[in-house]
Amino acid sequence: MFSPTRTFDAPPFIRRAESGYMRHQPALAYCLVEYDRAHYSDELFQRFSQPLPAVLANAVAKRRAEYLASRYCGQVLLEQAQAASTVIGTDDRVPQWPAGWRGSISHSDKYALVVVAPEPTGLMPGIDxxxxxxxxxxxxxxxxxxxxxxxxxxxxxxxxxxxxxxxxxxxxxxxxxxxxxxxxxxxxxxxxxxxxxxxxxxxxxxxxxxxxxxxxxxxxxxxxxxxxxxxxxxxxx
The missing domain is CATH 3.90.470.20 (4'-phosphopantetheinyl transferase domain)
Incomplete structure (x- = not known):
């Protein structure tokens, strides 16, 4: 499924990460990370240049950690693609992608995964x-x-x-x-x-x-x- 082209980390929160493209759909880029919830802190939002949205104001640390890990994945992909913005917004819990991009996000207790594709490809990605x-x-x-x-x-x-x-x-x-x-x-x-x-x-x-x-x-x-x-x-x- 995956054709990785890069591996990296951002310890101690991001234990391991890889990015690349989907083997059956090369226009679809992906980033998969394994994160450690025990090392989450709100300061990581600033470290990763991601806004802490109001919707998470009363969220528990688990929810904030999985949100940040997934946004980090998206940031990596959008930076690699030299997109105008590397911030994925949120509207009623639905990701809002930068202009010209489509994507999908999924996460679990220890993994976060994002796929993105330029709109001109016509792809409608869904990941889980x-x-x-x-x-x-x-x-x-x-x-x-x-x-x-x-x-x-x-x-x-x-x-x-x-x-x-x-x-x-x-x-x-x-x-x-x-x-x-x-x-x-x-x-x-x-x-x-x-x-x-x-x-x-x-x-x-x-x-x-x-x-x-x-x-x-x-x-x-x-x-x-x-x-x-x-x-x-x-x-x-």
Missing amino acids: IEQWQPEIMLETADMFASPDEQKLLSALTLPYPQALLTLFSAKESLYKSQWPEVRRYFDFQAAKVTHVDEAEQRFTLTLTETLTPELKCGTVFSGSYAFLSDAVITCIG
């Missing part, structure tokens, strides 16, 4: 990272996977809980990718997985309902997935 939670996936599978999807996933060589988490993440990536067009909530049943290529670590999602005049029932989206030691990442470009 989920840490392992096999018991929860098995308990909640019916909430996000139809019987047909569960049958397809159970036929894969992937451990079933891992396959479920990948599907869950893929649908989250689709939601993030299409939010700028749809601008309303749509649930997990709005799309279904119709193909998984384990060799290439690729998946196909097909809409099961019409979301906009352009996004009709039957519209197909392709994406990639990858595994970390304790997480799954999915991306739709």
